[in-house]
Amino acid sequence: xxxxxKKEEIGSNVYSFNVYAPDIAxxxxxxxxxxxRIDDKGERVPxxxxxxxxxxxxxxxxxxxxxxxxxxLSLLNEENLIKDLxxxxxxxxxxxxxxxxxxxxxxxxxxxILPVIKELKKAGNKIVTIIGARCKDLxxxxxxxxxxxxxxxxxxxxxxxxxxxxxxxxxxxVIVREKGDLVYAIGPVPMMKAVSDLxxxxxxxxxxxxxxxMLDGTGMCxxxxxxxxxxxxxxxxxxxxxxxxxxDWEGLxxxxxxYKNFEKxxxxxxxxxxxxxxxxx
Amino acid sequence: xxxxxxxxQREPQVRKKDFEQVNTGYTKEQMLLEAKRxxxxxxxxxxxxxxxxINIPGFIKYLSEDNPKEAIKVLNHKTSLPAICGRVCPQExxxxxxxxxGIKGQSVSIGNLERYAADITADNDVESVYVVVEKNNxxxxxxxxxxxxxxxxxxxxxxxxxxxVFESLHDTGGVLRYGIPEFRLPKxxxxxxxxxxxxxxxxxxLNTLIGRTKTLQDLFNEEFKAIFISVGAGLPKFANIQGENxxxxxxxxxFLVRVNLMRxxxxxxxxxxVYRGKNVxxxxxxxxxxDSARTAVRLGAETVKLIYRRSExxxxxxxxxxxxxxxxxxxxxxxxxxxxxxxxxxxxxxxxECIKMQxxxxxxxxxxxxxxxxxxNYIVETDMVILALGLNPNPILSSLTENLKIxxxxxxxxxxxxxxxxKGVFAGGDIVGGDTVISAMGMGKQAAKNIMCxxxxx
Numbered sequence: 001x002x003x004x005x006k007k008e009e010i011g012s013n014v015y016s017f018n019v020y021a022p023d024i025a026x027x028x029x030x031x032x033x034x035x036x037r038i039d040d041k042g043e044r045v046p047x048x049x050x051x052x053x054x055x056x057x058x059x060x061x062x063x064x065x066x067x068x069x070x071x072x073l074s075l076l077n078e079e080n081l082i083k084d085l086x087x088x089x090x091x092x093x094x095x096x097x098x099x100x101x102x103x104x105x106x107x108x109x110x111x112x113i114l115p116v117i118k119e120l121k122k123a124g125n126k127i128v129t130i131i132g133a134r135c136k137d138l139x140x141x142x143x144x145x146x147x148x149x150x151x152x153x154x155x156x157x158x159x160x161x162x163x164x165x166x167x168x169x170x171x172x173x174v175i176v177r178e179k180g181d182l183v184y185a186i187g188p189v190p191m192m193k194a195v196s197d198l199x200x201x202x203x204x205x206x207x208x209x210x211x212x213x214m215l216d217g218t219g220m221c222x223x224x225x226x227x228x229x230x231x232x233x234x235x236x237x238x239x240x241x242x243x244x245x246x247x248d249w250e251g252l253x254x255x256x257x258x259y260k261n262f263e264k265x266x267x268x269x270x271x272x273x274x275x276x277x278x279x280x281x
Numbered sequence: 282x283x284x285x286x287x288x289x290q291r292e293p294q295v296r297k298k299d300f301e302q303v304n305t306g307y308t309k310e311q312m313l314l315e316a317k318r319x320x321x322x323x324x325x326x327x328x329x330x331x332x333x334x335i336n337i338p339g340f341i342k343y344l345s346e347d348n349p350k351e352a353i354k355v356l357n358h359k360t361s362l363p364a365i366c367g368r369v370c371p372q373e374x375x376x377x378x379x380x381x382x383g384i385k386g387q388s389v390s391i392g393n394l395e396r397y398a399a400d401i402t403a404d405n406d407v408e409s410v411y412v413v414v415e416k417n418n419x420x421x422x423x424x425x426x427x428x429x430x431x432x433x434x435x436x437x438x439x440x441x442x443x444x445x446v447f448e449s450l451h452d453t454g455g456v457l458r459y460g461i462p463e464f465r466l467p468k469x470x471x472x473x474x475x476x477x478x479x480x481x482x483x484x485x486x487l488n489t490l491i492g493r494t495k496t497l498q499d500l501f502n503e504e505f506k507a508i509f510i511s512v513g514a515g516l517p518k519f520a521n522i523q524g525e526n527x528x529x530x531x532x533x534x535x536f537l538v539r540v541n542l543m544r545x546x547x548x549x550x551x552x553x554x555v556y557r558g559k560n561v562x563x564x565x566x567x568x569x570x571x572d573s574a575r576t577a578v579r580l581g582a583e584t585v586k587l588i589y590r591r592s593e594x595x596x597x598x599x600x601x602x603x604x605x606x607x608x609x610x611x612x613x614x615x616x617x618x619x620x621x622x623x624x625x626x627x628x629x630x631x632x633x634e635c636i637k638m639q640x641x642x643x644x645x646x647x648x649x650x651x652x653x654x655x656x657x658n659y660i661v662e663t664d665m666v667i668l669a670l671g672l673n674p675n676p677i678l679s680s681l682t683e684n685l686k687i688x689x690x691x692x693x694x695x696x697x698x699x700x701x702x703x704k705g706v707f708a709g710g711d712i713v714g715g716d717t718v719i720s721a722m723g724m725g726k727q728a729a730k731n732i733m734c735x736x737x738x739x
Contacts, residue, residue, distance in 0.1 A: 023494050032493075037451055043543070043552040044451070068552060084451040086488040215543075215553075216459075218449040218490050219677045221535040222517040227526055232519055237676060251526050254628035258528050262554030269549045 001081040002036075005058055011140040013065040014108060015074050016050070022057030024049075024087045030115040031093030031209065031241060034061065035217045037084035038072045045069045046214045048112035049088060059087075062111035062140070068266045089217045090240045093119065093207075099181035101125045102174055103149070104167050104195050106132045106187025110141050112209055113186055118148045120184075126150050128174055132167035132191065136160035168194045180204055185244065186211075189253045196244035206244035210235050212252060213259065226252050285387040286315040293608040297578050300463040300546060303605055304368070309347070312397045316345035318382065319389045326379035327391060332723025333366075333432070335359045337376055337391055344394055350405065352398040357411050361435030361478060362428065362722065364403065364470045367396025369461060370719045371599050403473045407480045416482070417441040419736055422505040424491045424678065426475075427455020428718045429511035429710025432725030433732070435478055440733060444483050445505070449490040452542065455513050456711075457718065459542035460534075462572050464579070465602075492681035497706060506739075507732045510693060510701065510708040511725065515675030519668065520564070524622030528629040529556050533565070533573045533669035540576050558665025561585045562633050564619055565669030566596035568717075571603060573667045574611045585611045586661065590618040590638050590651040616640070618651065620658060622666060633661045674712050699728040700735070707732055 006018035024034060028049045035044045051060040065074050076082065093116050101120050105113040110131055117127045129149040133139045134157045146152045154162025155170045163170050167187075174180070179202065185195040186209040199206040215223040217236045224235035227248035233239065289305045290296075296303050307315065319341040327337045336355050343352035356363040372378075372392035380388030419442050423434040426448040434444040452458055454471050479485065489495060491512075500508055517532035519525050536555065539545040543553035561577040563570050566589035574585045587606070589596060592615050596603065607613065616638045623632040637657035640649035674691045686694045686702035693708045695701055701708050709715065709724030 023489065027494060027496075041544075041551045084488050086449060086451070086490060086494070088493055089490065215535055215538055216450060219515045219675050220459075220513075221538045222532040223535045225526065232521075232525070234516055237516065248526075251628075254528060255526065258556075259554050262548065266549045266552055266554070 001083060002085040004076055004078055004080050004082065005056070007076070007078050010062070011064075012137045013074075014062065014138070014140050015065075016060060016062045016111075017073075018053070018056070018058040018060050019082060019085060020057055021059050021085050021087075024085065025052040025054050025057050025059050028052050028059060028088035029092035030095065030119040031112075032088035032090050033217075033240065034059065034085055034087030035089060035214070036061075036073070036082055038069055039083050042072070042083065043069050044084075044215060044217065046089070046211070046217055048209075049115065050111040051115055062108060064108045067263050068270045071267065071270065086217065089236055091238070093241060095119045095123050097124045098205075099125065100178060101127050101182045101184060102171065102180040103127060103129045104132070104171055104183060104185040104187070104191075105129070106167060106191040107138065108140065109187035110139075110145060113184070114141055114144055114148060116184060117145075121148055121150075128153065128180070130155065130167050130170045130174065131162075132156070132170075132187065133161070134158070166194065167191060168198050171195060171198060175199075175202055175204065182207065183244075185209075189249060189256060192244065193249040193253075196247070196249070200245045207241045208244040208247065209240045210242060210247070210252065211240070212255060226255075283318055283386075285318065285390050286311045286393075288390070288393050290605075293605075293610070296464065297575075297609040300579055302467055303464050306400055307393055307397045312344060312394065313347060315390050316341050316394055319345065320381060322381060326381060327376040327389075330375040330377075330379040332375070332719050333360050333726050335376075335395075340398060341389065341391070341394055344398060349398050349401045353402040353405070354411070356395060356398055359726075360722070361432055361439075362474050363395050364399035364474055365428070365457060365466060366719060366722070367392050367394075367399055368466050368470070371717065373600060375719065400470075403470075407477050411439060411477075411481060413439050413481060414441045416443065418443055420445065420503075420505045421732060421736075422447060422500045422508045423511060424508065425449075425455055425511040425513055425710070425712075426453040426485060427511060427513050427710060427721065428457060429513075429715065429721035429725040429728075430455065430509065431475070431478065432722040433509045433511065433709065433729045434483055434725075435481075436726055436729035437732060438478065438481050438483050440729075442733075442736075446483060446485050447489045447491050447495070448485060448487050449512075450542065451487055453485050453487070459538045460569065460572070461718075462537070462541055462576050464575070465572070490677065492678040497682050497685075497703070501705070506705065507736055508706045509725075509728055509732060510678060510706065510712060511710040511721070512675045512678055512712050514672035514711040515677070516673050517668065518670045518673060520619065520670060522619060522621050524624055524630065525668070527622050527624040528627070529558065529664060530622055530630050530666045530668065531556075533563075533569045533667050534672065536573055536667050537569070537576065540580070546580060555580070556665060557581050558663070559583050560663050561665045561667065562619075562661060562663040563587045563667045563669060565589065565671075566591065566598060567669060567671070568598045568602060570667075570669035571598045571606050573669050575606055575609060577665070577667065578609050578611065582665075586614050586663075587611055588614045588617050588619060588633070588635065588661075590616070591648060592616055592640060595640075595648045614661075616651070618653065623660075630663060630666050633663055633666060635659055635661055672711070674714075698731040698735070699724065700731065705735065705739070707735075
């Protein structure tokens with residue numbers, strides 16, 4: 001059991017938890033993730049490690065409410081326990097000096113990118129961070145991202161913060177100004193694909209951190225397979241970061257939709273059971 | 282000569298609708314009749330066929346006197362998992378194959394008797410079923426709580442060592458829990474066996490992926506004096522043919538983990554979903570393929586075809602399981618291999634293109650090599666494919682541990698004493714190339730002996 005020491009709502013339906021897990025905290029590196037299971041009936045859900053505090057023995061996880069498990073997680077409070085938490089999983093980001101790194105994140109992807117750019121900046125890279133969101137209210141970690149970047153730019157669908165448009169629109173401007181040495185992207189698949197298409201054209205090395213359907217996350221089941229360079233690769237063992245230009249985006253996108261109906265059924269069931277039914281006859 | 286007592290089983294039409302056990306176990310009367318068939322050989326050949334060296338005539342003698350309490354002590358002297366061995370061991374290729382009665386007639390049903398002894402004493406106190414020596418407080422770490430790890434840890438525990446088992450998943454048992462379905466090995470039986478080990482003092486630390494959560498060096502720093510690596514099989518093999526990433530093409534590991542470990546057969550009561558195919562194709566001929574096919578039947582499939590490239594004679598799956606599968610309506614399509622998987626407009630599999638095969642000369646495995654018959658391709662319609670083509674060793678720990686030597690396939694290399702290239706670190710089970718529960722247990726047992734020897738001399 002893993003105790004929640006701190007809970008904050010850092011955006012609309014986005015939460016940040018500090019969870020006591022000293023072994024994970026000690027060994028976690030930027031780019032890695034954990035898998036949590038809310039209770040005995042829960043799914044195994046991967047979440048990025050957004051930060052660690054070795055002294056306190058905690059890791060920080062940030063998540064948006066999207067389905068049943070994240071809804072349940074959001075209902076836990078400080079001092080409550082999460083049944084299972086395994087990690088750190090996946091390969092850490094390779095931290096070295098690239099030069100100019102353009103980090104692009106969509107939505108809660110900002111949580112994943114934060115520890116990565118912190119480390120990359122420490123390694124002497126210049127960091128330009130581009131954050132995309134539907135609107136201003138969905139932008140998270142603004143101050144922390146600002147501190148970890150040399151320049152922080154935004155794109156929102158309604159223009160309420162930064163450029164009115166997509167992260168790729170901002171990215172285009174940035175790389176015209178100064179061609180980056182590495183683009184690092186995380187977010188929804190269409191966003192990562194759009195970034196990849198753009199940087200492929202401009203021939204800029206690009207890493208993406210993938211989030212396919214995952215089950216055990218420990219190198220056993222093969223659920224998280226994705227085709228990279230026409231070979232089957234496993235996100236939990238070989239990833240989560242891959243060369244964006246070699247990823248089979250169409251295949252990844254199709255596989256991500258695999259359980260959509262089930263996920264909806266699960267959430268609907270859960271919501272129905274939580275409703276007060278006293279007024280029903 | 283007397284015939285062996287058949288294991289009672291539930292009717293196929295009934296059992297294929299649920300996940301309850303197929304074999305229901307001997308009654309006392311059946312057990313006594315079967316136990317009395319044993320000739321009590323002075324030089325028992327059966328024992329030579331047992332990877333964990335159980336005194337088989339010894340425990341059967343007690344059973345024939347209706348004394349299961351003493352019988353289980355004899356079993357527990359050599360095995361920590363009798364209820365499991367009695368169910369899933371391929372006895373027909375091991376102890377029962379060597380039974381003298383089998384030469385002219387039918388061998389003693391050793392597995393069924395073992396199961397009886399374990400089941401009937403399941404609720405007894407551990408003190409009454411185990412002989413344990415005094416604790417010596419020497420710490421040994423076991424990595425992975427599957428059959429190899431539990432056996433090695435169990436043997437060390439009984440000899441007084443302090444054993445901690447690290448498990449990467451959220452529950453214990455490894456393949457016994459995530460791989461073998463409920464209808465062959467009920468989780469309750471597994472829990473009983475593991476609870477006994479816990480009561481004897483075995484510590485389990487879950488959610489801990491050694492290599493990532495902690496390193497081997499961390500374990501040595503925590504005063505573990507020896508380490509046994511039994512992390513098991515890892516990532517599934519694929520056929521490298523077109524369409525393997527289509528939706529509803531599962532590898533058996535994922536399918537079985539969802540159903541067994543995550544209990545997706547009870548979705549949405551349990552949160553993890555699984556697709557329920559109507560016309561399912563399973564590819565492979567091992568026990569995992571059969572388990573997958575029978576699980577698909579229980580999830581409501583109308584037809585299940587098992588496609589295997591050799592003939593049934595070459596199938597590695599146990600005869601009993603094959604028979605059970607056929608009784609449950611699974612169609613065996615042998616001498617057939619998939620060539621490609623064909624998807625619909627939504628990216629879900631809708632058909633398998635197959636090719637017929639014929640058998641040539643024996644290959645390196647000793648089995649006759651399947652050769653495609655040209656222009657024999659045909660289409661099988663399906664909405665779900667399960668690939669059970671075998672597994673590669675789990676790469677995580679070995680890739681993250683400096684100086685831990687592996688072979689070209691990724692198996693950890695061990696010497697004749699089960700020690701790896703790192704002093705004090707031993708390995709066994711699928712990670713060194715084992716392939717069945719009992720071979721893993723056999724290796725766990727041998728490793729435990731060597732670990733004790735190492736700890737005594739160092």
